[in-house]
Amino acid sequence: VAYVPHPRNLGELQLIDRIRNRASSKPFSALRLGIGDDCAILKPPPHHDLLVTTDFSLEGRHFNRNWNSPASVGHRTLARGLSDLAAMGATPLAAFLSLALPKSAARNSTWLDGFLDGFLALANLHNVPLAGGDTSESPSNHILADIILLGSAPANRALRRSTAKPGDLLYCTGALGGAAAELSTSSKKRKPSSAASNPLLSIHYSLLPASPHLFPQPRLAVGAALLRRRLVTACIDLSDGLSTDLAHLCTASNVRAELDLAQLPLHPFAAALDEAAQITALLHGGEDYELLFTASPSTKIPRSVANVPITRIGRILKPQKSKPQMSITTDNTRFELHPQGWEHLT
Numbered sequence: 001v002a003y004v005p006h007p008r009n010l011g012e013l014q015l016i017d018r019i020r021n022r023a024s025s026k027p028f029s030a031l032r033l034g035i036g037d038d039c040a041i042l043k044p045p046p047h048h049d050l051l052v053t054t055d056f057s058l059e060g061r062h063f064n065r066n067w068n069s070p071a072s073v074g075h076r077t078l079a080r081g082l083s084d085l086a087a088m089g090a091t092p093l094a095a096f097l098s099l100a101l102p103k104s105a106a107r108n109s110t111w112l113d114g115f116l117d118g119f120l121a122l123a124n125l126h127n128v129p130l131a132g133g134d135t136s137e138s139p140s141n142h143i144l145a146d147i148i149l150l151g152s153a154p155a156n157r158a159l160r161r162s163t164a165k166p167g168d169l170l171y172c173t174g175a176l177g178g179a180a181a182e183l184s185t186s187s188k189k190r191k192p193s194s195a196a197s198n199p200l201l202s203i204h205y206s207l208l209p210a211s212p213h214l215f216p217q218p219r220l221a222v223g224a225a226l227l228r229r230r231l232v233t234a235c236i237d238l239s240d241g242l243s244t245d246l247a248h249l250c251t252a253s254n255v256r257a258e259l260d261l262a263q264l265p266l267h268p269f270a271a272a273l274d275e276a277a278q279i280t281a282l283l284h285g286g287e288d289y290e291l292l293f294t295a296s297p298s299t300k301i302p303r304s305v306a307n308v309p310i311t312r313i314g315r316i317l318k319p320q321k322s323k324p325q326m327s328i329t330t331d332n333t334r335f336e337l338h339p340q341g342w343e344h345l346t
């Protein structure tokens with residue numbers, strides 16, 4: 001599991017060496033042993049729970065080499081897992097990366113080096129050691145990356161999606177629709193855009209990600225602050241889009257939700273789209289990796305947490321047979337909202 005050099009072909013050994021040489025050798029308190037033995041050894045902080053999440057990043061499904069630079073793929077592979085930890089208020093402990101490269105990409109290290117640039121810049125920003133993984137030659141012409149992230153949260157305090165209560169108010173971080181808007185622009189160009197240079201190398205933190213699709217910013221500091229300050233009743237990250245992730249939260253918590261379209265924070269990238277595309281990007285555009293959370297109406301939610309703006313976007317209610325699980329109001333008209341769709345309420 002930990003990049004042990006088995007007697008494999010030279011290509012794979014070189015691949016492992018390249019990853020190993022690039023991974024940080026600085027000491028991390030939770031990591032007792034990193035890359036180099038059969039297993040990594042981790043020691044979570046005392047009185048903490050261990051949280052684990054895994055995410056596949058598959059070429060053709062989650063990214064496309066025509067418009068995702070190697071650095072963007074590396075960044076996004078890690079960002080997806082970090083966002084899941086952020087959603088539960090966890091602090092990352094270590095990342096494990098399994099990578100399958102087609103022969104062409106393995107022979108020439110340019111793609112791998114770019115991938116590691118993006119991956120390790122984000123890992124360093126959030127102080128996450130790359131502690132192991134595996135490599136293999138891909139049996140197809142597709143790149144496959146699998147990330148496993150371990151994190152910790154104070155015992156019994158991790159935020160969940162299943163604990164929203166009727167009467168709670170609904171909030172989100174940052175802005176929505178930016179990733180969908182950027183993807184629709186860059187996929188039209190059919191080549192990596194100029195924004196594909198990694199903004200993390202120059203800009204360390206901004207209120208909104210400068211490149212929300214290519215380099216999304218997982219909201220780890222916000223999630224940890226929401227947990228620490230006991231501000232929320234439930235939390236989920238917006239990976240699949242507001243309509244889909246809100247449905248997950250409502251189903252898990254057995255509640256319904258009402259949104260107000262005018263309150264949804266539109267990312268400036270999406271402001272350039274026509275109105276119908278804006279609404280689609282806001283409600284159904286995935287991969288913004290913002291946090292969606294609920295709080296008791298008696299809790300004062302600050303305008304920003306960890307320098308990220310927070311917006312109230314709706315409310316949580318008791319489920320009713322006659323009412324849809326999710327609805328949205330615009331211009332005094334109410335619509336039933338479905339995951340990835342909506343229809344007029346009669």
Ligand SMILES: [Mg+2]
Nearest residue numbers: 084087237239
């Ligand atoms: Mg998630």
